[in-house]
Amino acid sequence: MSIEWPAHGLKLQARIEGGTAKIGVIGMGYVGLPLAVAFCEANCPVLAVDLDDAKIDALKSGQSYIKHIDGARIAPQVEAKRLDATSDLDRLGEADVLLICVPTPLSRHLEPDLKYVEATTAAIAKTLRRGQLVILESTTYPGTTREVMQPILEAGGLIAGKDFFLAYSPEREDPGNPTYSTTQIPKVVGADDKVSADLALALYKHVVPQTIAVSSAATAEAVKITENVFRAVNIALVNELKLIFTAMDIDVWEVIDAAKTKPFGFMPFYPGPGLGGHCIPIDPFYLTWKAREFNQHTKFIELAGQINADMPQHVIRVMSDTLDARFGRGLRGSRILVLGVAYKKNVDDIRESPSLRLMEMIEARGATADFHDPHVAQINGTREHPTLNYRHGVAWDPAEIAKYDAVLIATDHDAVDYAALVEAAPLVIDTRNACGKAGIVSEKVVRA
Template identity: 80%
Template structure:
């Protein structure tokens, strides 16, 4: 089926096809920065926009502030003039394609907070012109692109699908995963008109091996929600199995490792101290909130959320009970070392990390909590955990000198000498089976 494009649409299409369309990306975090680098390396001119002056300065100097995006990928793009950064949103007028990669957190009442999406869309509207393509990548509930963004953009007098173009393509970043970088993950794209969909698909074909077109923006939004609900529910399942099997004196990690030998009908998920990262702890509640509008209930999803939310309390109970059984002192007055505060192994991202909640809970019980993390030098910018801001990692020497009553492994980073850790510690509470996978066996180790 041929698509009729207006003159400004034809011009944009030609610029996209020749990689001369300027790609403006708003939000230079864990999603936006890898995208900017990917488009720059594909030969597209990129305008990186962020309100953080330090990020803008770093990018223009060719420096990265995210561990898994190296300087040697950014500097050549800056030197070649294919990547420039700014905090000036009025420069959005220069962009032919605008990608939105801003946070979508939850409120205290577990409802969607679209403050950043709305503010960004209003900023785009101020300079919106015919022939621009706007794509939302931030994870959100089905209907956001059409119900929230489109009215703001059309308040300019321009019409989506004819004057400007609007689409949704969910981010699928997995920071620290060497097997699946930005350019190796298929891109789902949805729009409410064929012209916008076709143009958005053409944009992403520059950087990914496969694009997956769906019938609407809401469908694409639902794809992302489904992916993360799937993970949240399955993690809740293995967390519950961990509690059951532990009571039966059965090793849940051994069970999972044996079960995954089945070549069909099983996918391994692993228990932990709670959910972390910007997506999995948050996205299911976006769907829960939206479902109420349609008088639908998300009982299964909410139960999974409750199970995962309860895991930090379970870990603290195990820690307190073990300390009490071995020393008779419990947590009050104890010195505890948190091993890892990143939300997942081998990254420097602390967003929604269960380790932060664990530290607060431990200190609320009268203990002190330090942390060691080779990827996180300091805890910064956590709105939910202000008492932890500006705390710095202790050196490895402090880990080894035996000053702590207990070490709690919250993040199973590679590169840690777990044998040395266990040898130096009085007690190790391992929530990730890090010691077991390292082949370290000791009666000092307790799994939680």
Template identity: 65%
Template sequence: MTSPLASDFLARIENRQAVIGIIGLGYVGLPLAIAIGRANFRVVGFDIDSRRVEALNRGDGLIKHIPNQPIADAIAAGRFEATADFTRLSEPDAILICVPTPLTRQREPDMSFVLKSTASVAATLRRGQLVILESSTWPGTTEELMKPMLEGGGLRSGEDFFLAFSPEREDPGNPVYGTQNIPKVVGGDGADALALAARLYDAFVSQTVPVSSPAAAEAVKLTENIFRSVNIALVNELKVIFEAMGIDVWEIIDAAKTKPFGYMPFYPGPGLGGHCIPIDPFYLTWKAREFDVTTRFIELAGQINTAMPRYVVDRLAEALDRRFRRGLNGARILILGVAYKKNVDDTRESASFKLIEILEERGAVADFHDPHVAVIPATREHAALAGRRSVSLTGENLVGYDAVLIATDHDGLDYAMVARDARLILDTRNACAKAGADMTKVVKA
């Protein structure tokens, strides 16, 4: 440590006297709060949603795949509390910002949540605090956007306070990898900021991976998600090609992944979902324009992936015409799954919402069943769908639909019953085949 301020902060980390603040108590911030609390730090969580704050202080995280017991344990031990009072941001020694970074309708970065959070921190910033952004964003955000705001009151980064970026790597519902055993990439604004941020994360994660700057850490996160986006786009395009040839893309992938080197399996679907993969690549394409650099490969992948919901609906229309000599207009369709991935209640950027909208544009009646999502929540992009309720998945209900469209392959669903009682199934996840169900009425897409 090169300064007494940094040395004092390090000591507070080592003896667990440091108080950690987390802004945003959702899919990223809440697991982080639990992990930090387990490492015997006191955590103060900040959220603008007073309903969430009240629920958390009762021990209810409101997220199905995150158990409530660790929250209740942390509260009972005096290691966690939630608040909507952002004037208390002067209390924590370290502040971790875990807020959404969505896209606008023009597919440009919407930094409003980061800006508001940074403004709240700046209003109470005191000497010795460590501020870390975890939200996925374009390279340069921490130093170009946040740093000037935080220094607006006269304090200087690296001298009076410390600033870093460490990208979240949460995978909701992953039974193997969680906050504590996923390595943390860290980039600091100066050597002290890097050392302090890395030491803080060392206290509750398995490994920290220091990089040269916040911009480098921001670029790591985008690289990870662009890698997935591009490879998913590739396999989605292969699906379209192979289906035209009468070849099952799922069979091809299963055979190809037996090669022990030079190949990694990715799987097709009805479109991208989740907060990261459909969004993060466009943060880099936007920033690249500043440097007169085109991002054709990334944008092409985005075009392929965003075209998948319409391709799936076209395949469903073809299947209805071939089986029943009827079109989508007036057809009753049941969507299986509105969560963006299996076994969670996370509906962010779910392709199922787009599928419902396209189906209804074409005159169909679209219902859904999801064992993890009882009611579609309010969203900016699909406001008209808010409040719709999951219908029961029974044989009696199934016979009332012209087709079932499997969009999310949740475990625990009775795919054999669906294959038996549905009139037609369009399966975008190969769920019926994996379950060993009768494939007579199944069309893959």
């Protein structure tokens, strides 16, 4: 059965396929900025939107504020007038397509906090016109696009799938990944009507190698949740195995590296001090919350979340016990240097980083906690860790490192000289096996 396209839908399709549709990207963070740059590099005009004037000023000057996004990619787009940056939400009506890339955090009660999605959708609704395509990319629970966004957008009288078009396509960014950048990752697209789906698929074909259509927006939302639940559960498994194998005097990293030589049926995940980043620590709770509406219980997912949440306590316990055994003192009164506050190696992203929780826990035990991170000079304002806000990192200086009672490796950045670290520090607590991977064997190193 053929679908009759509205005239403004056909017009938008022609603009998208011809590369002349103006693409508004709302939220210039770790998802929105690389997406905006990718469309610019595909010769599409882009309106970059963010309420943070500092980000907008940087973009207008052709500069990047995210370490792994080279400013050399931004400046030519500004000079060619393909990238236009603004904090004025009244300009949203100028765009033919609007991509929403805003945060979706958790509340204090571990429930979805959609205030940024709702506020952005309300801002779009004020200037919404016939023929616009709106796509949510932020990770959320199945049903958000239809149940939360659509009513807000339709409140002015325009109808989704008829007057304007609405879809969901989950972001799949992996900051700092040298193999898979924005333009090398397939894109899943879901919508509740065929016209919206086809328009979204046509859009992303400009920048990604493959587009995968699913049957609805809710299905696409479920795809993203599933990806991150899979990772959270498997990380919890290896974190639990670490505790078990350590008690048996077995090296869990050696076990995993040997197991991954099997060419089928095994995928390596590695333990750590806890979960970080915007996705894995948060997304499973979105599904847990939504599942209750259907009287379903996510026991397995919640157990994994608890295991991962408990890992910082394990690290603190190992560090305290080791300080007591080696030097006759626990954490109280000790000076600890936390190496790495980014949530993963080789990036400057501190969102949900377990390092921040570890620093607070260290100080709650009566110790002082400084940090060094080659990619993060200062901990900027965070809602969850106000006592650490605007704290500056310390410089890399072996003579100064020697004055700390212990160094806690929380993030295994490649830029760190681990041999020099172990030589200088009286004790190293290694949560990432960074020293082992560097081939360093020393009684100073204790893995946690």
